[in-house]
Amino acid sequence: ILNVEQSPQSLHVQEGDSTNFTCSFPSSNFYALHWYRWETAKSPEALFVMTLNGDEKKKGRISATLNTKEGYSYLYIKGSQPEDSATYLCAFILAGGTSYGKLTFGQGTILTVHP
Amino acid sequence: SQTIHQWPATLVQPVGSPLSLECTVEGTSNPNLYWYRQAAGRGLQLLFYSVGIGQISSEVPQNLSASRPQDRQFILSSKKLLLSDSGFYLCAWIRDRDYGYTFGSGTRLTVV
Numbered sequence: 079i080l081n082v083e084q085s086p087q088s089l090h091v092q093e094g095d096s097t098n099f100t101c102s103f104p105s106s107n108f109y110a111l112h113w114y115r116w117e118t119a120k121s122p123e124a125l126f127v128m129t130l131n132g133d134e135k136k137k138g139r140i141s142a143t144l145n146t147k148e149g150y151s152y153l154y155i156k157g158s159q160p161e162d163s164a165t166y167l168c169a170f171i172l173a174g175g176t177s178y179g180k181l182t183f184g185q186g187t188i189l190t191v192h193p
Numbered sequence: 194s195q196t197i198h199q200w201p202a203t204l205v206q207p208v209g210s211p212l213s214l215e216c217t218v219e220g221t222s223n224p225n226l227y228w229y230r231q232a233a234g235r236g237l238q239l240l241f242y243s244v245g246i247g248q249i250s251s252e253v254p255q256n257l258s259a260s261r262p263q264d265r266q267f268i269l270s271s272k273k274l275l276l277s278d279s280g281f282y283l284c285a286w287i288r289d290r291d292y293g294y295t296f297g298s299g300t301r302l303t304v305v
């Protein structure tokens with residue numbers, strides 16, 4: 079059973095604060111790490127797909143880093159806005175042809191940004 | 194562009210009743226398709242995936258089944274629902290492992 083852990087479970091910040099959260103995953107047989115944003119009453123939306131150790135990806139105020147050797151990824155949000163409030167999910171894909179893109183998700187970090 | 198449709202959006206069903214949730218994808222062919230469930234207080238769990246017509250793999254033993262009668266159609270079923278089947282069900286497709294999933298809008302199932 080693959081273990082993908084996210085921390086913290088929830089986070090409350092003020093508008094304008096920068097924040098970050100962590101995803102831990104198995105460091106062996108790594109293929110890819112995904113980040114998704116899941117807003118209430120919507121479906122999850124892909125933010126990043128990260129495949130290489132040392133990867134850094136950025137989309138607007140959101141960025142992510144990847145360390146496959148130690149098995150963690152960080153997601154950063156700079157200058158949080160109320161519209162960033164959502165659950166942020168990370169998900170892990172194993173290497174190997176039989177994985178067929180199956181994702182193992184973490185429990186998510188619930189971010190609430192207060193105006 | 195590719196789109197994914199999932200219905201119904203919400204469903205309240207009595208224990209012991211049957212279930213059928215449908216997912217269809219447009220704008221692509223031979224997609225890999227997935228059914229996930231989020232039960233109360235838990236993360237998204239993979240239930241079934243399919244790499245082609247008639248090809249279904251089950252990830253966890255459960256009261257549910259899946260079928261893929263057409264290339265772009267994926268159906269989740271149950272003959273008799275249990276209370277523990279309540280949850281939020283998401284259909285997803287992926288072009289290949291280098292891309293993120295595209296999820297359907299989800300079905301909130303409450304078994305009473």
